[in-house]
Amino acid sequence: MPKKQMKLGAFLYPTGHHVAAWRHPQAAANAGSSIAHYREIAQVAEHAKFDMIFLADGAGTRGTEADLPALSRTATRYVAQFEPLTLLSSLAAVTSHVGLVATATTTYNEPYHVARKFASLDHLSGGRAGWNLVTSTSPYEAENFGSGGYTPHAQRYERAREFADVVRGLWDSWDDDAFVRDKESGVFFSPEKLHVLHHKGRHFSVRGPLNVARSPQGHPVMVQAGSSEPGKDLAAATAEVIFTAQVTLADAQSFYRDVKGRLAGYGRQWDHLKIMPGVFPVVGRTRQEANDKFEQLQDLIHPEVGLSLLQATGGLDLRGHDLDGPLPDELPPTEGGKSRQQLLIDLARRENLTIRQLYLKIAGARGHWQIVGTPADIADQLQERFEGEGADGFNVMPPYLPGGLVDFVELVLPELRRRGLFRTDYEGPTLRDNLGLPRPAIGGWAPAARAFEHAAE
Amino acid sequence: MPKKQMKLGAFLYPTGHHVAAWRHPQAAANAGSSIAHYREIAQVAEHAKFDMIFLADGAGTRGTEADLPALSRTATRYVAQFEPLTLLSSLAAVTSHVGLVATATTTYNEPYHVARKFASLDHLSGGRAGWNLVTSTSPYEAENFGSGGYTPHAQRYERAREFADVVRGLWDSWDDDAFVRDKESGVFFSPEKLHVLHHKGRHFSVRGPLNVARSPQGHPVMVQAGSSEPGKDLAAATAEVIFTAQVTLADAQSFYRDVKGRLAGYGRQWDHLKIMPGVFPVVGRTRQEANDKFEQLQDLIHPEVGLSLLQATGGLDLRGHDLDGPLPDELPPTEGGKSRQQLLIDLARRENLTIRQLYLKIAGARGHWQIVGTPADIADQLQERFEGEGADGFNVMPPYLPGGLVDFVELVLPELRRRGLFRTDYEGPTLRDNLGLPRPAIGGWAPAARAFEHAAE
Ligand SMILES: Cc1cc2nc3c(=O)[nH]c(=O)nc-3n(C[C@H](O)[C@H](O)[C@H](O)COP(=O)(O)O)c2cc1C
Ligand SMILES: Cc1cc2nc3c(=O)[nH]c(=O)nc-3n(C[C@H](O)[C@H](O)[C@H](O)COP(=O)(O)O)c2cc1C
Numbered sequence: 001m002p003k004k005q006m007k008l009g010a011f012l013y014p015t016g017h018h019v020a021a022w023r024h025p026q027a028a029a030n031a032g033s034s035i036a037h038y039r040e041i042a043q044v045a046e047h048a049k050f051d052m053i054f055l056a057d058g059a060g061t062r063g064t065e066a067d068l069p070a071l072s073r074t075a076t077r078y079v080a081q082f083e084p085l086t087l088l089s090s091l092a093a094v095t096s097h098v099g100l101v102a103t104a105t106t107t108y109n110e111p112y113h114v115a116r117k118f119a120s121l122d123h124l125s126g127g128r129a130g131w132n133l134v135t136s137t138s139p140y141e142a143e144n145f146g147s148g149g150y151t152p153h154a155q156r157y158e159r160a161r162e163f164a165d166v167v168r169g170l171w172d173s174w175d176d177d178a179f180v181r182d183k184e185s186g187v188f189f190s191p192e193k194l195h196v197l198h199h200k201g202r203h204f205s206v207r208g209p210l211n212v213a214r215s216p217q218g219h220p221v222m223v224q225a226g227s228s229e230p231g232k233d234l235a236a237a238t239a240e241v242i243f244t245a246q247v248t249l250a251d252a253q254s255f256y257r258d259v260k261g262r263l264a265g266y267g268r269q270w271d272h273l274k275i276m277p278g279v280f281p282v283v284g285r286t287r288q289e290a291n292d293k294f295e296q297l298q299d300l301i302h303p304e305v306g307l308s309l310l311q312a313t314g315g316l317d318l319r320g321h322d323l324d325g326p327l328p329d330e331l332p333p334t335e336g337g338k339s340r341q342q343l344l345i346d347l348a349r350r351e352n353l354t355i356r357q358l359y360l361k362i363a364g365a366r367g368h369w370q371i372v373g374t375p376a377d378i379a380d381q382l383q384e385r386f387e388g389e390g391a392d393g394f395n396v397m398p399p400y401l402p403g404g405l406v407d408f409v410e411l412v413l414p415e416l417r418r419r420g421l422f423r424t425d426y427e428g429p430t431l432r433d434n435l436g437l438p439r440p441a442i443g444g445w446a447p448a449a450r451a452f453e454h455a456a457e
Numbered sequence: 458m459p460k461k462q463m464k465l466g467a468f469l470y471p472t473g474h475h476v477a478a479w480r481h482p483q484a485a486a487n488a489g490s491s492i493a494h495y496r497e498i499a500q501v502a503e504h505a506k507f508d509m510i511f512l513a514d515g516a517g518t519r520g521t522e523a524d525l526p527a528l529s530r531t532a533t534r535y536v537a538q539f540e541p542l543t544l545l546s547s548l549a550a551v552t553s554h555v556g557l558v559a560t561a562t563t564t565y566n567e568p569y570h571v572a573r574k575f576a577s578l579d580h581l582s583g584g585r586a587g588w589n590l591v592t593s594t595s596p597y598e599a600e601n602f603g604s605g606g607y608t609p610h611a612q613r614y615e616r617a618r619e620f621a622d623v624v625r626g627l628w629d630s631w632d633d634d635a636f637v638r639d640k641e642s643g644v645f646f647s648p649e650k651l652h653v654l655h656h657k658g659r660h661f662s663v664r665g666p667l668n669v670a671r672s673p674q675g676h677p678v679m680v681q682a683g684s685s686e687p688g689k690d691l692a693a694a695t696a697e698v699i700f701t702a703q704v705t706l707a708d709a710q711s712f713y714r715d716v717k718g719r720l721a722g723y724g725r726q727w728d729h730l731k732i733m734p735g736v737f738p739v740v741g742r743t744r745q746e747a748n749d750k751f752e753q754l755q756d757l758i759h760p761e762v763g764l765s766l767l768q769a770t771g772g773l774d775l776r777g778h779d780l781d782g783p784l785p786d787e788l789p790p791t792e793g794g795k796s797r798q799q800l801l802i803d804l805a806r807r808e809n810l811t812i813r814q815l816y817l818k819i820a821g822a823r824g825h826w827q828i829v830g831t832p833a834d835i836a837d838q839l840q841e842r843f844e845g846e847g848a849d850g851f852n853v854m855p856p857y858l859p860g861g862l863v864d865f866v867e868l869v870l871p872e873l874r875r876r877g878l879f880r881t882d883y884e885g886p887t888l889r890d891n892l893g894l895p896r897p898a899i900g901g902w903a904p905a906a907r908a909f910e911h912a913a914e
Contacts, residue, residue, distance in 0.1 A: 022638065022645060029638035029645075033580045033670050035550075059569055061668045068648040075638075075645050080631065080670040083577035089546035090581045093492075110565065112516055112601040120540035123490045124547045143664035144569040174537065181479065181486035181532075186759040188479060188486075188532050191525040207600035211518045213490050213537040302643040 003420045006386045007393025009054045010045040015075045016400035020300035022075035024400040032081030041402050042091045048409040051434050052099030055084040060141040070308030092125035099431035101130035106163040108145045115170035118220040119212040127216030127430030132223040135160050157230035161448040162201045164238045169197045171219045172442045173209035218439045236262030237448040244277045247369045252390030266446050274392040280365035282372040283407040290372045306359030314344035323356040379415040460877045463843045464850025466511045467502040472532045473857035477757035479532035481857040489538030498859050499548045505866040508891050509556030512541040517598040527765030549582035556888035558587035563620040565602045572627035575677040576669040584673030584887030589680040592617050614687035618905040619660045621695045626654045628676045629899045630666035675896045693719030694905040701734045704826045709847030731849040737822035739829040740864040747829045763816035771801035780813040836872040
């Protein structure tokens, strides 16, 4: 039996994942509205045989007028960029094998639209679509969709479960061979191969059928990125790929065992869910080169942006203080996030950090796993986590683009391939072929509504 | 001054506009999920210098289980095909000049999503996007979006007016030069060039800003297709292109005068709205050849489909009667549509038509203007309507695809060009350039809410 190989996604942020990436000399600062830029990186990823490219999403900018000083200095945080489904549809035309995974929230969408657009993308791309289901944590999105308030977590997940069931039900509207298109007899489709959904649930009432033929993959690949208890249950019930953010090996292993352990309860196999933590690699030919590359990015973090990270991460408002001095002794109490605030304060005191050093410490990978090192260093760590059952693959988060992706492709992939850990060619034309996922049978899946009974909210 | 030229759209239905088009020997019966097919016809349209390709839309199939015998024999009526925004985004990558106009309903969408997707398409395509705003007449769509019932006409238009205002407001979120992306100083955008919408209205509450930069055209081109009084008022307030369905010259002229006459009331110029009726051309080198082509299509109409046209058009249920006999003397009364039923009955009696002859009579262009003839015949009629102020251009509805479009391009366009009535090259790279429409200034438009006060519902 050939050696098991890791799956790789390229997680694309317009200019890259580092908060200051857009200021990097090589970064295309206009990436968020440059189709030429995305075409280039999609083609780099495909040429390197990545399983997929992945786009995060939020239906809104983040922050309010008060955040403008920091916001106006960042290219990320969804400030302004392409909408993922339109972008991936366009990239489908200039690629042929790489998977195309877009994020869409269940909180501010209708399942008919979501089912339809992803099925359409699956057709357009010849079977390469994936849907990253999220429930939206940002209160700023809510304000673009009428609700003054912010839907509570449990309610968002209840809606998400029913949403996922409706979407998969709509994807099963037509048998694979429903469209006979027999010019002679004049029969376009076989009525008995049409399945009208007639869904009536708590959140949705959707008659169906979907007005898109069953797509090449049967269902676009289901991806999930929540890590609360209801999030993990929804993933175990519905997801075929999970993007996560564990930093230590031990955390990754326990998350892996936890989620995979839930699969049997939904009649699913261990192998039919791929767990792919994010990794933020800074690659150098030597450790010194890698460190220098990282420092170059860190030096580009404007203090306003650094301070806003402390604010966003731990509710610490340190504007007006000397950046190169210690944290002030007295800090005003903040609403919420008390424990995360204390973690930051403890970190600063323990390591005797200035304010600037503190924000630099938490910048970079934004809570994701960060590896700064040589190709061998990075391959070692990925291999350890992959073989130690902490991951089935990784969602690679290039610090800046396209350079950071090109570095990974040119320096790390050859090392992984030498070790037999990554493919040299695509297994097939569809995303399912490459991920090694089965093609769903019509109705051959357990409704996620069951997850509700199990979920410890 | 050069002669005024007509604008041309290519209105694409998967296999063409004739109800039996998919059975035509040259038709690609799988057109609805064949990206190769759409790529070919988009490139034909672009090569021929069409202003735009246009996709109709409905978020659902039409009909119920009772309609299956007819439905299963048609490829149109939105049975199963690509979703327009994903399809056009893909086609954007393989074309460079032709406009890309997709239909999206205001009744089952959220303005933030619509504003965002069309702005994204406008970026992807370098300024070629257009949005055909419809309010959805099909009750079948409603059943995919939770509402048991069907929103009344007046309410749909009230929502549409506010929707259009929110979308245009979101498109004005960022000044054209808001994104300075100055790597040196670290300023990504100028805060004073950001305009947060803060919309609070009867139907929507949308904070903004849009998370897409202002798009190449400023606003994607606004298209409209309603022809009721509130529809015409909304068009006069917001639309830059109208698709309509007038059959006679007199009707076209009176519609043209009516809608253009309303523009001044909204502070708009006569020329800033292009009226483009649909035309269904069947072209032959001789009249005989044109007639033969049309008859070939008519012969392919399956009786189930023909009978369902009588049902859909006039509420006439004639199943079980002899197709080659006259209409029965006694017809059961039907719910609604009484006057349209009487029109059909009168037509049959007056011209002494069999049931088959009656449905053949109303098939074909489905209520649109139909011309069967030589290139000169067709050019004559288009010219008459164009020069007689019945139209600024036409939305060409090929009877079958790609053949019907290729016929128009190869036979009719040379004739129009000989007469100086159609361009030989694109005026510019954007859809606005080609249509001769101004680029909107930020906030330089009157809110459609005003239309409400004028509308005679
Ligand atoms: C790697 C990763 C990527 C994510 N991407 C998005 C995203 O693009 N958009 C979004 O709204 N939420 C995103 N999330 C958030 C979650 O998907 C989810 O909506 C949120 O975490 C709430 O779920 P939880 O409480 O179960 O974690 C992401 C989370 C992770 C771990
Ligand atoms: C040429 C033409 C094309 C249309 N295309 C669509 C369409 O694709 N989808 C749709 O829901 N309605 C479509 N309509 C319907 C209208 O846009 C509108 O929603 C409906 O007619 C109700 O408006 P009215 O009562 O003002 O005519 C079309 C109408 C015309 C004349």
